[in-house]
Amino acid sequence: MKNIRNFSIIAHIDHGKSTLSDRLIQATGMVSEKEFHDQLLDSMDIEQERGITIKSNTICLPYTARDGQSYMLNLIDTPGHVDFSYEVSRALASCEGVLLLIDASQGVEAQTLANLYAALEHNLEIIPVINKIDLPSANVDETLVQIDRELGLDIDRTIMCSAKTGQGVDEILEAIVRLIPPPHGNPDGELAALVFDANYDSYRGAIISCRIVDGTVRAGDIIRLMALDAFHKVEEVGKFGLTRLKTSSLSAGEVGYLIAGIKTVSDTRIGDTITQHKKPCAAPLPGFREVKSVVFSSIYPIDADDFPSFADALERYKLNDASVTFQRDSSVALGQGYRCGFLGLLHLEVFQERLEREYDQSIIMTSPSVLYKFTLKSGIELSVDNPHYYPDPSTIETAMEPYIKASILIPERYMGAVMNLCISRRGENSRFNYPTPGRLEVLFDMPLGEVIFDFYDRLKSITQGYGSFDYDLIGYRVSDLVKLDILVNGEKVDALSVIVHRDRARERGVHICDRLQEEIPRQMFKIAIQGAIGGKIISRSTVSAMRKDVLAKCYGGDITRKRKLLEKQAKGKKKMKMIGSVMIPQKAFVAVLKARDE
Amino acid sequence: MNNIPTISRSPGLYIHIPICKTRCRYCNFYSRSGVTAELTGTLIECICKEIESARWEPNTIDTIYLGGGTPSVLDPVHLKSILDSVRKRFIVLEPAEITLEANPGDLDSSILQTWLNMGINRVSLGVQSLDDAALRLLGRRHHTEQALTAMAHLARISKEKSEFSWSADVIMGIPNQSQRVYESSLERILTFNPPHLSCYQLTFESGTPLMKTLNRGLIDQLDEETEAIFFSRTQSLLAEHGYWQYEVSNYCSGIDSHSHHNAKYWDHVPYLGIGPSAHSFDGVRRWWIVSDIREYCRRIIEDGEAVEEVELIDSRTMYNERIMLGLRTAWGIDRSMIDASIQPDILNVIKAGLIRATDDRLIPTPLGMAVADSIAGLLIARTYDQEISTRSSC
């Protein structure tokens, strides 16, 4: 055990964690030249496409140090984006130390600090690493000053590195061995293993990633998952190489996987403790902090009949991403679904994309919402993330919505356009920074609710793709909130309701009415689409009635063909949602979320 | 007029003559031009054989429809042998309706007399338009003059013999043809007092020369709004002249001058179809004959039958067809067959002025007939929905 080192690489987004992981993997000879490709650990398609890490990844590297001894280095590469910080916090629970990477050209950034604090909370050994020193824009001296002053870390320990060229990698490996303590724990004690991640394999069931804190587990053991008191027989244990590497046992201090034929997905809980049936540990391990969702949206299967398979896919998804929260929800328009909470917009986007790609689900998501807070005249306080639960306006004393500090990086020439956009989204208190000549950082206080609807799309389009956007939550502010309902031929379409600021309601209402008008096909009667606040109509559009739709000839030889056509169309219509007598295609629900193309 | 015409429950007999002198540019019926005399002879023999050996119950029929193709191009001898075979195999109940489809170019007073002598008592004349430019665009081989002459003959016989009836086929929505020219064609046809009119919206069928012209951008298709105007103008013009729209495209001047044969199709009365591509329905199954003259002849000679496919009409299919067909007709659908669960939808359609309810039937209004397929689509879709939800709730 004294030759095991468990560590994570943490940093702000894009500071080079995955690239450094690549170098460490190569330096230890874990992969052949042929198997290697950049960002090797980013195994999901969307990670490769977007060039960011979304999930933490573990790999076990055998390393012979200068002292001549062989070590097992368990590396966990973590994501840098704030939306995936839950991945970082779970990784840290399996480690004794971290490499804190800082991009020499960017210096200390928001997530550098946030992740450092998380590591300190876990009492982890911290090795600062200045990365990208090969860049001409690298400013090592300044970064060292920041490490000293802003992070309060030991600059003598700081290692200079270029994950690109490989410079400093050997030194990092030696530092890991020398500075990060080996895990403690008793391999002969009662088994206590922390479940920090899982995956679902349709043949083998849940594949649990765990850190063994005490004891040992082997194939054949009967284990107990403590949260639900579920018992299972272990089929296989092993470590993480590039693929799973089967071993005979996993002991205290080690990180690995465990397969126990767990087909009931809900038996596996991230943060749960695994122990032996025969000789259980006294109490479960602390587990993980609960996530605090920031953005909410309801999701429904496109075809209501697919709900069972949809629910099943979500169960499996949940295993692999414990940071999404789920609550059963139902809509008159869209049927059974779930209200989901996300850590941010990127998280929501990744969720949607993974569900479609990896889990083969066609879904409809409703307009994202933030968590609003209401104080009622009765003194009761309410938190509302679903327009459905918007309180009776006459009972509201004050309404509050979350604000962010929006940071937008742009080439200077887009300043005017970006200012206008932010102000139109109720941005206030603007400030500017000039990080490098020609580039401008625009800072605004803005309601989060204003950026979750088409803000990023608009920003990208007005800056021709040059604008980047990041935000931090800065707390709640009082706001004049109303609920905007959408009515189709007088019937409220619950899934389209949104909570908005009163001043922005009209624009939103017009947008939704126009979009629906474009997407709802003509039907036998005129369709009136209205946006309303309470009883007051604030926007409207109409779809005129179908005037002519009948085949001219329908004699003996035409009947079968004609009927088949109608039956096929009827089945297609099943995919439309009926609101009263009006059929609304799914794509209409998606379209209202899209920005206008201007 | 909202009465239900008398639709006899006796089966009808349809005979398809897949021969035309030239092919019209819009047509997608199964028919061939340039068929040799020899093949024509064989075809007629085979049709006679198919009639005589038809396995069909009961033996009584009360309508015969000689359609095509262009049966009027047949040598009267051939026509007679077909009708002889029919009488050999079936008991033709009196009064029977025996219709022949005719091209105006084929009709003169002597051949008309020959047809009458054979027992043919109804002629369906393919007038289509009284505008030569339009006839050319459609690729019709006849001219306006011929259509006028033919109608004059038919009108004369109609006056002389009360048991004789005739119909004119008209096409609306011909590219480049104005509303005005169309209406004047129609009005001119009306001067001949046809007891029956079929007014069809021109449709662009895939694979037809007309469709190619459309695809090449040489002509335009009517937009829905214009189509709707043509349709409703036809409705009101014919209503003014005392015609009754008893089906989407069919109008008659009196309660009994509807096409007795065609009405059977819309009311699920059995019909036997003879000849290439003809469809039959016996109450439970629908089947059709191969669409190929040579293949048809080969199989009739070798096997005595030439069925291409049989389809079982189960209760679900029957329900769908009843809705689809019923909504095309002036007698609508029987209320008792409608599932109570889709009543709210029906009430909405009624509210929109597209159907009206009588004590026992749901009947499309003139506006409703224009969108009959949409109404049928909705009702069929909603019935599917109901089935799904009852399935998942138990």
Ligand SMILES: Nc1nc2c(ncn2[C@@H]2O[C@H](COP(=O)(O)OP(=O)(O)OP(=O)(O)O)[C@@H](O)[C@H]2O)c(=O)[nH]1
């Ligand atoms: N010049 C230079 N570029 C580097 C170096 N390290 C990483 N990069 C580049 O920086 C970009 C981001 O690198 P990643 O390794 O994906 O960064 P990351 O920290 O894993 O990013 P997230 O996982 O999204 O938080 C890539 O384009 C790398 O090629 C370095 O040492 N020098």
Ligand code: SF4
């Ligand atoms: S005459 Fe009739 S069947 Fe023959 S091509 Fe013309 S439309 Fe078609």
Ligand SMILES: [Mg+2]
């Ligand atoms: Mg990464």
